[in-house]
Amino acid sequence: MRIGIYGGSFDPVHNGHIAMIKSALKSGFVDCVITIPSVRNNFKLYKNKLPPPYRYYMMKETVEGLGLKNVFVSDIEYGIEGVSYTAVVLKELTSDSYIRDFLISNDIKRKKAEEHHEFFWIMGSDTLGTFETWYKPGEILNHAALLAAVRPGDDTDVEKAADSIRKNLGGKVEIFRLDGIECSSSGIIDSGDFSEVPEPAVKFIKKHALYTENTMLEGVSDEARKQFFESAVWMYKYLGGKRLLHTLNVGYLSAHLADVFGCDKDKALIAGALHDCAKELPLEQQSELAQKYSGDLFTEKKLLHSPAGATFAREQFGIEDKEILDAICYHTTGRGNMSILEKIVYLADKIEPSRDYTDLTPIRAAAEKDLDSAMRMTASSVKDKFVSQGRDIHPMTVLMMKDLNL
Numbered sequence: 001m002r003i004g005i006y007g008g009s010f011d012p013v014h015n016g017h018i019a020m021i022k023s024a025l026k027s028g029f030v031d032c033v034i035t036i037p038s039v040r041n042n043f044k045l046y047k048n049k050l051p052p053p054y055r056y057y058m059m060k061e062t063v064e065g066l067g068l069k070n071v072f073v074s075d076i077e078y079g080i081e082g083v084s085y086t087a088v089v090l091k092e093l094t095s096d097s098y099i100r101d102f103l104i105s106n107d108i109k110r111k112k113a114e115e116h117h118e119f120f121w122i123m124g125s126d127t128l129g130t131f132e133t134w135y136k137p138g139e140i141l142n143h144a145a146l147l148a149a150v151r152p153g154d155d156t157d158v159e160k161a162a163d164s165i166r167k168n169l170g171g172k173v174e175i176f177r178l179d180g181i182e183c184s185s186s187g188i189i190d191s192g193d194f195s196e197v198p199e200p201a202v203k204f205i206k207k208h209a210l211y212t213e214n215t216m217l218e219g220v221s222d223e224a225r226k227q228f229f230e231s232a233v234w235m236y237k238y239l240g241g242k243r244l245l246h247t248l249n250v251g252y253l254s255a256h257l258a259d260v261f262g263c264d265k266d267k268a269l270i271a272g273a274l275h276d277c278a279k280e281l282p283l284e285q286q287s288e289l290a291q292k293y294s295g296d297l298f299t300e301k302k303l304l305h306s307p308a309g310a311t312f313a314r315e316q317f318g319i320e321d322k323e324i325l326d327a328i329c330y331h332t333t334g335r336g337n338m339s340i341l342e343k344i345v346y347l348a349d350k351i352e353p354s355r356d357y358t359d360l361t362p363i364r365a366a367a368e369k370d371l372d373s374a375m376r377m378t379a380s381s382v383k384d385k386f387v388s389q390g391r392d393i394h395p396m397t398v399l400m401m402k403d404l405n406l
């Protein structure tokens, strides 16, 4: 097959990206396109608006929702340590075993997936001019030809840049015609006009309340921002998409609530983001990790992931801060004498934007003004649920309820 590869931040994906993909397919140079939402782009390291998993799942839902044929989304950069340079990514992606398994997992017949493939790195004509300054451009060209998009009228400069690359690096450069509108992700965010964002991506953005004030991370330190992005990448291999996005949403909302109630925003962001990190580990492992943090305090299956998460975040992700670890440990049950941070994570877990198990409007409204009253509303609905199901309420939850006068 002739495979086009299209990397980018897609923060958010917009109609310009979609036009690029469609035009590349239409050009006849490639049979399919693999898009790669970046994980650690050297130009934008931790500078993207959203951590990588949001951009990956947004792209997946967009490709699926638009019914784009022969377009795939790759998570290859999650497996690469450090900066995901194009040369490094291409070396891995074009290896026989990776590309075969990737194509098969995208419903391409084994015989076809095992064929010899030709690779094309798709790029905008604006980046062709700087290509020779990229990290190891010669190596990029060893793995793939360049396939540069040109808009009508732009031809001269592009031909010049292409010739220079051919002459200086000996690579193959092809040029295709780009039909479609011109837009930029940063322009969309700055203007707040999402009309050039495809419908499935708009739905995704609304569901998770992205690109709002709460996700701007204003006032968060660079260190915490980096830790938040890295935690998202780290958890990618342990959590399915839905749960991963939920736990990250809790990070964003906790950071916002920290602003409202005067608590450390960095800690709230990290505690919230990591609160469910252990939830999809095998139960046996959860039980072992839970034991290490809190002994026999929690034995019920559903509760294990909270103390287990505290140990997991400490041992595997390097979180040493006791306040953060406690907020993770008590996010399911609560406890007596809760800190503001613990209350914030407990609450954010129940009401983050993608939660829709019941009408959360009144609790969400309360959470903007009065932490204890929002806690009381949440805890009392938990109590009602337990009573109606005839389940015992955990002793730690009983203590929390007592503090809330329930």
Ligand SMILES: [Fe+2]
Pocket (backbone or CB within 6 Å): 275, 276, 279, 305, 331, 332
């Ligand atoms: Fe949880």
Ligand SMILES: [Fe+2]
Pocket (backbone or CB within 6 Å): 246, 247, 250, 275, 276, 349
């Ligand atoms: Fe949760």
